[in-house]
Amino acid sequence: MIIDGPGRSAIPPGTLFFSMSFDRLLLLLATLAFLGALGHAVVALRKGQWKESRWHWLPMAAGFALQCGFLYLRGQDHGRCPMTSLFEVLVFTGWSVVLLYLVVGPAYRLSLLGAFTAPVVAVMQGTALLLLPDPPSPKIAPNPWLETHAALALIAYAAFALACVTGVMHLVQARLLKKHRIRALFHQLPPISDLAKAIRRLAAFGLLLLSLALLSAVPLGTSISGAKLTSTWMVWMLYAILNFLMWRHVVSARVISWMAVGGFVVPLVSLWIVSVK
Amino acid sequence: MRMETNEERQILCLGVNHRTTPVEVRERVAFPEAKLPEALETLKSRDGITEAVVISTCNRVELYTSLDVNEPAGHEQMRQYLVDRFGLTDEHAEALVCYKLSGVETARHLFRVVSGLDSMVLGETEIFGQVKQAYKVALEAGATGKDLNKLFQRAFNVGKKVREHTAIQRGSTSIGSVAVELAEKVFGQLKSCRVMLIGAGEMSRTCAQSLVSRGASSLIVSNRSYDKAVELAQQMNGRAMKFDEWEKALHEVDIIISSTSAPHFVILPEMIQKAMKSRRGHPLFLIDIAVPRDIDPRVNEIEDAYLYDIDALSAIAEDNRRKREMEIQVGEQIIEEQLVKFGLAGMPVRGAREAQA
Known part of the structure; x- marks a missing residue:
């Protein structure tokens, strides 16, 4: 294993273990922690032994700590917020998702949300580690406005990701209730009213952050490309409509959940656009 | 842990519970918590008793002792202690049906108690805390020693294990509690x-x-006989409504329970569709207990409306009962494994019987 210091060179996709830098090792361990959280949840659910417990937070918290380590090392390396490539953007978004989960989960007693969040974050980080190139540190002077804009936007996207995950939980629980399938998962999933409330708050919180991100882009003038801004505005529009529909109660909770789940494709595409354009 | 620490010393249990003794007898021998330290002291002052723990809850009163006298004499000491302490008359003393356990049966019984397998509501968790509190009081009063400390510590470990590895608390087994569980x-x-x-x-x-017992905020009762509706509403702190008015109030309520004797559907999809428009996305839970059914099953196809009829509720209750039976077996198996692990299984069962005094 080679442990790189600052100023490391480009790392091709899929580089693991023997030529792995320390920060990538932390990321790999974080991904394994999230997979461990998922595995633990699946086994506990299958045995019908899942209970609200602080121990469920442990693998998620461990993964989060390892993510923090990765981002810290990258921040040191770049001398700025580590969001310089799609690789890092995915990791930063994953970190934001776990951060929000650790905040939202206890508030709503949604420890099972971790079981649904863990695979999303593991897939994001796994994709970054295995499929994406990891370019060297860009030699660009830090711009606080740009970094604020990017960080706010990515945390907003994380809120949308968590709304998507909560939407999946709502759809599953609503279906179990409709079809009278009172199984182990039914007992573990939170009430549909609590899940609907969590979706509303996450979508509203994400929209607020994204609005702030767009406002913070104003002083940047032309330094953000049109494609990036357009895609971000599209995401903003989508979630503004979703929030309006929820506020006016125009559509059912099930439709809202489907929108939260399906709509997350738009932020994902936008992530790709803002990272490569 | 040795249940019989030498030729003379052994751990015994004597008790009454909801199965063996009616409440009017149990209440005569109940220990107020504040009096427990003093009660333990007087129990320990009896001949041969070296350690004692008293568990006193609404469903059981149990004395656990480690003592230096033989088993029948030990049990008699404990029983006489109850008679003396509570000043029972001969008639009351005769009505006091106690179980008398010794050796491995004492450990098995305590393990079952802390695991909730001996409770009236199977798997309830409150008993674990109650036993823990009783032990704490005895410990602080200096009434426990090596034998009972080991027994109770192991019992708490077993109780935790049973709860961790079984789902005995899960799933309601009566129609009413299934309805509550679904509503929640x-x-x-x-x-x-x-x-x-x-x-x-x-x-x-x-x-x-x-x-209502789980906190539902208000209740409307509507019946063809208005007098009966008023009577029931008064009994349940609710409000009576004339039978031709309930349809107008559908949008105001979250849970509808229907059980009329009408030979046709009383609640139709169009009524619920209309009510749902005013509910602004808030779900509606409908329980149809009537046979023939009161609520058109197509209501369940409406967004945010969840309908359960009597068959659906019964099937869930039955399924839960079946699962609980399986979980009890798992719990009992864990207890037997733990008895083996602690070197207690296979010991002679000396006092495993229920005896009438």
């Missing part, structure tokens, strides 16, 4: 839920009572 999965807490009872049958009344 729709609304979360029931504090702000409003319930409407259409028809005043016994089963619907039980369901409504269960919901």
